[in-house]
Amino acid sequence: MAFPCHDFQPLSSGAVLTADHRTDAAGWRVYCETAYKKGGRLIALWGSDERPQGEGYAIHAALMASEGIDCLTLPLEAERPAYPSIDDLFPAALRMQRAAYDLLGIFASGAADHREWLRHGAWPAGFFPLRYDFAGDATFPPQENTYPFVRVAGEGVHEIPVGPVHAGTIEPGHFRFSVIGERVLRLEERFGYTHKGVEKRFERLNLAEGVKLAGRVSGDSTVAYAWAYSMACESLAKITPPPRAIWLRALWLERERVANHLGDLGFLANDAAFAFGLTQFSCLKEDMLRTHHTLFGHRYLMDAIIPGGVRHNLNAQGMARIIAEIGKIEETLPILKEIYEDHAGLQDRFLGAGRVSPETALNLGVTGLAGRASGQVWDLRVQLPPPPYDQLDVHIASSQDGDVAARVAVRFDEAKESLRLIHLILDRMPGGDIWTPLPETSGKAFGLGLMEGWRGEVLVALHSDGEHIQRAHLHDPSWQNWPVLEHAILGNAVPDFPLINKSFNLSYSGHDL
Amino acid sequence: MNTWPDTLFQLIQSVLVVTLAPLLLGWINQCRAWLQNRRGAGPLQPYRELHKLFHKEVVLAHHASALFRMAPYIRFGSMWLAAAIVPVLATDLPFSPAADVIALVGVFAFSRVFLALAAMDVGTAFGSLGARREMLVSFLAEPALLMVFFNASLISHSTQLTTIVETLSHHTLMLHPSMAFAAAAFLMVLLAENARIPVDNPATHLELTMIHEAMTLEYSARHLALIEWSSHIKLMTYTTLGIALFAPWGIAQAGDWRAVPLAVAALLFKLGLAGAGLALLETLSAKLRLFRAPEFLGTAFLLAVLGLLTYFLRIS
Numbered sequence: 001m002a003f004p005c006h007d008f009q010p011l012s013s014g015a016v017l018t019a020d021h022r023t024d025a026a027g028w029r030v031y032c033e034t035a036y037k038k039g040g041r042l043i044a045l046w047g048s049d050e051r052p053q054g055e056g057y058a059i060h061a062a063l064m065a066s067e068g069i070d071c072l073t074l075p076l077e078a079e080r081p082a083y084p085s086i087d088d089l090f091p092a093a094l095r096m097q098r099a100a101y102d103l104l105g106i107f108a109s110g111a112a113d114h115r116e117w118l119r120h121g122a123w124p125a126g127f128f129p130l131r132y133d134f135a136g137d138a139t140f141p142p143q144e145n146t147y148p149f150v151r152v153a154g155e156g157v158h159e160i161p162v163g164p165v166h167a168g169t170i171e172p173g174h175f176r177f178s179v180i181g182e183r184v185l186r187l188e189e190r191f192g193y194t195h196k197g198v199e200k201r202f203e204r205l206n207l208a209e210g211v212k213l214a215g216r217v218s219g220d221s222t223v224a225y226a227w228a229y230s231m232a233c234e235s236l237a238k239i240t241p242p243p244r245a246i247w248l249r250a251l252w253l254e255r256e257r258v259a260n261h262l263g264d265l266g267f268l269a270n271d272a273a274f275a276f277g278l279t280q281f282s283c284l285k286e287d288m289l290r291t292h293h294t295l296f297g298h299r300y301l302m303d304a305i306i307p308g309g310v311r312h313n314l315n316a317q318g319m320a321r322i323i324a325e326i327g328k329i330e331e332t333l334p335i336l337k338e339i340y341e342d343h344a345g346l347q348d349r350f351l352g353a354g355r356v357s358p359e360t361a362l363n364l365g366v367t368g369l370a371g372r373a374s375g376q377v378w379d380l381r382v383q384l385p386p387p388p389y390d391q392l393d394v395h396i397a398s399s400q401d402g403d404v405a406a407r408v409a410v411r412f413d414e415a416k417e418s419l420r421l422i423h424l425i426l427d428r429m430p431g432g433d434i435w436t437p438l439p440e441t442s443g444k445a446f447g448l449g450l451m452e453g454w455r456g457e458v459l460v461a462l463h464s465d466g467e468h469i470q471r472a473h474l475h476d477p478s479w480q481n482w483p484v485l486e487h488a489i490l491g492n493a494v495p496d497f498p499l500i501n502k503s504f505n506l507s508y509s510g511h512d513l
Numbered sequence: 514m515n516t517w518p519d520t521l522f523q524l525i526q527s528v529l530v531v532t533l534a535p536l537l538l539g540w541i542n543q544c545r546a547w548l549q550n551r552r553g554a555g556p557l558q559p560y561r562e563l564h565k566l567f568h569k570e571v572v573l574a575h576h577a578s579a580l581f582r583m584a585p586y587i588r589f590g591s592m593w594l595a596a597a598i599v600p601v602l603a604t605d606l607p608f609s610p611a612a613d614v615i616a617l618v619g620v621f622a623f624s625r626v627f628l629a630l631a632a633m634d635v636g637t638a639f640g641s642l643g644a645r646r647e648m649l650v651s652f653l654a655e656p657a658l659l660m661v662f663f664n665a666s667l668i669s670h671s672t673q674l675t676t677i678v679e680t681l682s683h684h685t686l687m688l689h690p691s692m693a694f695a696a697a698a699f700l701m702v703l704l705a706e707n708a709r710i711p712v713d714n715p716a717t718h719l720e721l722t723m724i725h726e727a728m729t730l731e732y733s734a735r736h737l738a739l740i741e742w743s744s745h746i747k748l749m750t751y752t753t754l755g756i757a758l759f760a761p762w763g764i765a766q767a768g769d770w771r772a773v774p775l776a777v778a779a780l781l782f783k784l785g786l787a788g789a790g791l792a793l794l795e796t797l798s799a800k801l802r803l804f805r806a807p808e809f810l811g812t813a814f815l816l817a818v819l820g821l822l823t824y825f826l827r828i829s
Contacts (some may be wrong), residue, residue: 160638160721167730168718182803271722273714273800279549345711345799494642495803498719 020071020446025084028074032061032086040065041365041378042090043450044459044475047100049132050075052470053444057081057106060473061093062448062459066383069450071461076106085111092365092480103130103199118192118512121145129200130471136200152178152186160494164193171508175497182493187486194512202472207233207462208307208438210469214460215302217474218510223249223256224453225474226305228460231386233307233438236447236462242433243388245309250388251322251425252301254418257454258329259288261415264505268408269340271499272349280336284329291325309435319426330419337412350405354488354500357402364487367480368456370504373410374402380452391428392421407503414454442466455507456481476510518770523606527597534596534749535559535742537788544792559745566738574635574731584631585732585739591624592743592750601753602776603765604675604682613672614662617754618655621706624743625651632728639720643727646803650712650724653810654705657698660817664695665758667824674757682761690827694820696759701813703751705806707744709791711798712806722800752791756783 023031043062050058056078063070074083085108087094097108098117105128108114116125121143123129129136152159157180164172174190198217202210214229215222227249234241262285269277289299295318296304304312314322340346356366358375366376377398381389397413399406447462456477463471481504488500539556546553573582598612598620612620629647632640666672668689669680705712708725717723720730729740757764763779765772801809 158638160642162638162721166718167720167723167726269799271717271719273710273717273798275545275716276549276796279551283550343799345801348805349799349802493803495722497721499722 019068020073020448022073022075025074028059028072029084029086031072032063032089035063035065035070036089038065040070041367042086042093042480043069043367043457044461044473044479045086045093045096045100046461046473046475047104047106047130048463048471048473049104049130051078052132052465057104059083059100059106060461061086062450062461062475064378064384064457068384069448071446071448080107081105082107082109084109087111087113090365091363092483095483096479102128104128105131115148118195119145120192120195122195129197132203132470134200136197136203147190149176149188149190150186154180156180157185164190173508177494177497179494182495184489184492184494184497187489187497189482189486191482191508192512194509196513198474198513199472202469204468206468207236207441207464210462210472211306212303214472214474215305217513218476218478218507219300219302220260221256221453221455221458221476221507221510222300222302223252223305224451224458225460226303227253228449228451228453228458229462229474230305230307231449231451232447232460232462233449234447235449236445236464237307237438237441239308239436239439241309241436243430244313244432245434245436247388247425247429248310248312248314248434249305250392251314251422251429252296252304253451253453254421254425255288255292256301258415258418258422259285260454260505261411261418262288262329264502265336265340265408265411265415267505268350268404268499268502269346271502272346274343274346277336277340277346280332284332287325287328291321295321306435308438309433311435313434314429322422323426326419326422330416333412333415333419340408347405349496349499350408351403353404353496354492354503355401355403356484356488358400360487361402361484364484365480366484368452368477369410369414369454370407370481370484371456372396372398373406375400380450380457384450386451388425388428392424394421404500404503453477455505474510474513476507478506478508478511481506482511519607522603523597523608526602526606527593527608530596530599530601530749530753531593531742531746533784534745535563537749537752537784538745540785540788541792541795544789545796548792548796559741563738563742566733566741567735569734571734571736573733574637577635577731580627581631581634581731582736584627584634585736585743587627588624589739589743589746591620592746595620596746596750596753598674599750599754600675600678600757600764602773602780604679606675609675610673614666614674614677615659615672617674618658618662621747622651622655628728628740632731635731637731639723639727639730643723643725643730646724647728650705650806650810653807654702654813657810657814657817658702658706660814660821661695661699661702661758664691664817664820664824667691667821678757678761678764681758682764689824691820691824692759694816694823696755698813698817698820699755699758701809701816703755704791704794705810705813707748707751710795711801712809714800724803752784752787753780756780756787 041064043064045061047057047059055075057076059074061072076083085097094113095117097111100106102116102119123140124143157178160177160179162175164174172193176188177184178186211226211229215226217225262281266278266281292301293299296312304310356374361371361374361376366374371378377396379396381394382396395417397410399409443466445464449460451458459475461473462469485504489497536556539559543553543556595617597608598617629644632644665677669677708715713724732740760783763776765776
């Protein structure tokens with residue numbers, strides 16, 4: 001079987017090239033192996049309950065090659081659903097397989113790890129909340145929950161448990177360090193504390209309502225999520241949004257990227273106790289957020305993108321404000337970059353900390369910004385550009401170093417590139433409508449949306465019965481990158497962890513759903 | 514000798530140091546805020562925080578021992594004692610002969626041992642982590658601090674702080690190159706011992722990077738207030754110690770009441786300057802990697818020893 005063995009078709013909205021096909025258990029393995037050998041990457045793995053259609057369950061995988069995105073579906077029997085695991089090919093699949101079991105009870109045979117992942121004793125073992133016959137309103141008494149962490153034995157080894165409640169106000173996650181002195185021998189992560197049943201909630205929504213929830217999966221990536229969700233709706237309903245709407249979306253996505261990179265650059269310096277950096281970058285970011293609030297009604301641009309188009313237009317006055325603001329950032333950014341690069345203390349903290357070599361990054365399937373800092377030169381806006389990026393010629397930023405300094409450098413470069421893109425977008429933005437109504441859909445349909453958020457690729461897969469969403473899967477790039485953090489910290493000192501963690505800045509909420 | 518006005522003066526001085534200590538920290542934080550283009554919370558903020566903490570209910574770990582509850586009082590008491598030993602406004606106070614500089618270092622060590630033990634008492638990972646790091650930093654800082662004191666002792670032929678200050682401030686003007694080395698070393702020790710940047714970051718909420726803060730994570734309410742306050746006093750004591758050793762001009766002699774207003778003015782001016790200087794230093798620095806801290810303190814020790822060598826070269 002060759003890969004790709006399908007004709008990649010553009011999504012009807014003119015977006016990413018995709019192919020969609022069903023396979024059997026043997027074909028599933030062969031297909032994934034072929035994709036792996038050809039350098040393909042796993043973007044997402046999710047299960048669905050197809051019993052309302054008189055079938056069993058299904059497991060889906062989205063694989064990315066330079067030609068396009070391939071969506072693979074393996075139907076599973078209703079009794080004892082199981083499928084061949086693929087975590088030996090794509091290590092990132094492991095946690096996705098564990099999550100699929102916790103939510104749907106579909107079993108990955110041959111997987112390296114069968115411990116629970118999202119289930120924290122909020123529901124009993126053997127109960128699966130994403131199955132359609134669970135109404136979503138049942139409550140359970142809290143279950144006893146002991147998670148078997150991997151123990152490291154040896155002379156002088158001890159454990160430091162950190163979280164899920166931290167000293168600062170941050171999202172909850174548990175990190176179990178096995179250390180010798182201050183050196184980290186092993187880090188094991190435990191997530192799922194913010195699991196709130198988002199995917200279950202989608203089941204009661206129709207396509208148009210879903211975008212509000214999709215935009216709240218991970219607040220710092222609301223534009224990427226809303227766009228990916230809308231793209232999935234549009235591909236499902238087979239419509240194309242008006243050109244102006246697409247260009248406005250790109251404007252917001254780049255602004256979201258710049259705002260997040262600015263914030264991260266400030267916090268990275270602050271984690272090295274260089275608070276000057278934080279105040280300077282926070283100032284720049286805050287100006288952007290206030291502009292968002294004034295022009296588009298929300299500081300983080302929530303609910304600006306809707307299926308079929310966008311909700312807010314941009315007038316000449318707003319355009320002038322954005323251009324002036326971008327000019328100010330373009331002026332300040334090189335100065336701050338120089339301060340960072342010339343600061344010996346800061347560079348000493350950044351250089352060599354949390355190194356992920358390009359080989360490790362390739363093996364683990366690191367994605368997005370962290371991937372590009374470790375030589376994984378993938379950017380959806382470059383390789384499979386959805387409109388309007390096909391007309392923008394995005395320059396990709398990357399590094400081979402893979403340390404905190406590389407992730408800082410990539411952020412600086414990407415912010416600069418996004419500022420250039422914003423000028424281009426404003427220059428070339430076409431006129432016209434900003435919204436097309438979604439037509440009535442009928443019958444079973446599948447839609448896919450994919451967008452390069454500031455962290456990496458955000459994927460939204462929608463299975464619809466025509467009127468309501470049957471299954472919505474929203475995939476955050478943090479799924480791929482959280483396991484990498486366990487490797488990045490190896491051999492580093494414990495007090496360097498927060499800085500390394502911040503240099504990835506992954507989402508808990510987008511991961512736990 | 515009639516000692517009661519002196520005793521009264523001693524009392525006034527130590528109360529003054531203890532009550533003004535939060536103001537010094539507030540001033541440093543305010544200067545830092547200005548240097549970062551922020552408005553800042555004002556120099557009185559540490560008082561508000563202490564007030565808040567004193568009015569909160571204490572939360573204790575179930576298995577916390579008496580040591581855990583006692584440690585804040587021991588620390589506060591030792592810091593007050595340390596503050597009383599340092600001549601701030603006047604020399605030759607009745608309390609000063611009670612302890613010399615070596616004893617002062619001992620008082621600091623005494624309070625540190627109790628805080629480290631208390632940190633390990635409740636058995637959390639962070640308590641012992643912080644205690645371990647604090648000990649790493651302080652066992653390197655202590656010898657450097659002693660060396661700094663010996664520089665001053667060589668000049669004044671005494672380890673009594675009052676005698677040192679007397680010699681340095683009221684005798685014939687003389688430049689001491691050895692004291693320049695000692696001053697640099699002292700500044701480095703001050704930063705390390707008071708959990709300031711670049712060795713520690715007092716403002717961080719990242720528990721894994723903490724040194725001093727990690728030890729006090731389990732404390733709350735009045736216990737935490739006392740620990741915080743004693744840290745303020747420690748910073749104040751170190752700063753006044755620096756002033757006494759390296760810029761003692763303007764200090765009043767005991768019983769010389771007329772010189773007191775001038776001494777107060779000089780002290781406030783010098784503290785203000787020192788606070789601004791510290792803020793500037795902290796704004797310009799990033800925090801060192803933990804394993805660079807030994808190098809940092811090794812440099813401090815080396816500088817202090819260089820100071821001693823300079824002194825011996827001069828008199829030989």
